[in-house]
Amino acid sequence: MIHSRNRRLRVNESIRSLVRENVLTTDDFVMPIFVMEGENMQEPIPSMPGIFRRSIDLTVKECKELFSLGVKAVNLYMKVSENLKDNTGKEAWNKNGLMQNTIKAIKDAVPGMVVMPDVALDPYSIYGHDGIIENGKILNDATNEALAKMSVSHAEAGADLVAPSDMMDGRVQVIREALEESGFTDVGIVSYAAKYASSFYGPFRSALDSAPKADVEIPKDKKTYQMDFHNSREALNEVFKDIDEGADVIMIKPGLPYLDIVSKVREAIDLPIAVYNVSGEYAMVKAAVQNGWLDNDKTIIENLTCFKRAGADMIFTYFAKEAAMILNK
Ligand code: PBG
Numbered sequence: 001m002i003h004s005r006n007r008r009l010r011v012n013e014s015i016r017s018l019v020r021e022n023v024l025t026t027d028d029f030v031m032p033i034f035v036m037e038g039e040n041m042q043e044p045i046p047s048m049p050g051i052f053r054r055s056i057d058l059t060v061k062e063c064k065e066l067f068s069l070g071v072k073a074v075n076l077y078m079k080v081s082e083n084l085k086d087n088t089g090k091e092a093w094n095k096n097g098l099m100q101n102t103i104k105a106i107k108d109a110v111p112g113m114v115v116m117p118d119v120a121l122d123p124y125s126i127y128g129h130d131g132i133i134e135n136g137k138i139l140n141d142a143t144n145e146a147l148a149k150m151s152v153s154h155a156e157a158g159a160d161l162v163a164p165s166d167m168m169d170g171r172v173q174v175i176r177e178a179l180e181e182s183g184f185t186d187v188g189i190v191s192y193a194a195k196y197a198s199s200f201y202g203p204f205r206s207a208l209d210s211a212p213k214a215d216v217e218i219p220k221d222k223k224t225y226q227m228d229f230h231n232s233r234e235a236l237n238e239v240f241k242d243i244d245e246g247a248d249v250i251m252i253k254p255g256l257p258y259l260d261i262v263s264k265v266r267e268a269i270d271l272p273i274a275v276y277n278v279s280g281e282y283a284m285v286k287a288a289v290q291n292g293w294l295d296n297d298k299t300i301i302e303n304l305t306c307f308k309r310a311g312a313d314m315i316f317t318y319f320a321k322e323a324a325m326i327l328n329k
Contacts, residue, residue: 192276
């Protein structure tokens with residue numbers, strides 16, 4: 001005889017909502033945004049249906065719309081002109097660079113928007129790497145100095161948090177010290193602590209034209225700095241180091257195939273955890289939806305809710321705007 005029946009608590013939506021453990025809201029979202037030079041420009045990214053590169057004016061318009069939908073944070077990426085790229089990435093800390101002007105424009109128009117610029121050299125590198133290259137090798141400490149200059153220039157432009165996505169060793173500490181010395185004690189660091197070398201970044205690299213170059217004598221992938229996807233314990237080692245160095249938020253990336261890592265890190269730390277639902281994860285859903293194989297709205301909400309269930313506090317996702325519209329219905 002069975003007296004215990006789990007289905008009692010699933011009888012109707014009202015009962016299910018009473019016992020619900022995790023709820024998705026627009027407060028959870030960070031929208032990644034691609035910015036390009038020009039005026040009144042908007043270019044679609046073919047492998048990411050519904051996502052565009054926009055000039056600053058249209059980016060500001062988009063940020064106003066996002067904010068009115070309840071999306072209160074954006075993560076910024078620049079499409080850098082080829083003629084501004086070199087091996088040092090020095091355009092990255094140009095006071096009047098595209099990034100710096102974008103940060104200012106967004107903060108002027110939507111002061112409540114949390115602005116998180118990406119900190120990494122790849123969009124500025126002629127080689128498409130996140131570090132400066134010498135004799136075919138990615139230099140760690142020289143890259144950290146560049147990332148620190150870049151971070152300070154973002155803070156000067158008005159960034160709330162900087163988000164280093166490069167995976168050099170020790171960069172959180174070097175960035176933290178540079179921010180302190182420049183008086184930006186309140187500008188926080190969202191550290192990509194456990195970022196894996198992943199094939200799911202493909203659509204992003206085509207959006208920024210930032211993939212490692214194939215025709216020169218340089219590493220063809222990012223495996224000497226980004227993590228090996230076979231590993232799990234190593235993620236905790238990365239996370240603890242970044243916390244010691246002064247990270248304010250810990251990022252796990254990619255997202256959906258890495259929920260085990262999110263959950264494991266959640267058990268281990270009390271700092272806020274961010275997860276990145278990356279471009280390839282977006283592309284997979286959209287491709288299936290376009291084929292009529294998946295339901296768009298339901299799949300988006302399920303995917304994003306699973307990040308909450310795994311233990312994430314915030315979700316970087318290209319679905320942020322669409323999901324906000326679905327949740328606001
Ligand atoms: C590079 C960077 C990447 C992403 C964010 N920052 C790609 C990479 O590491 O090659 C990927 C984001 C995505 O795929 O959505 N610093």
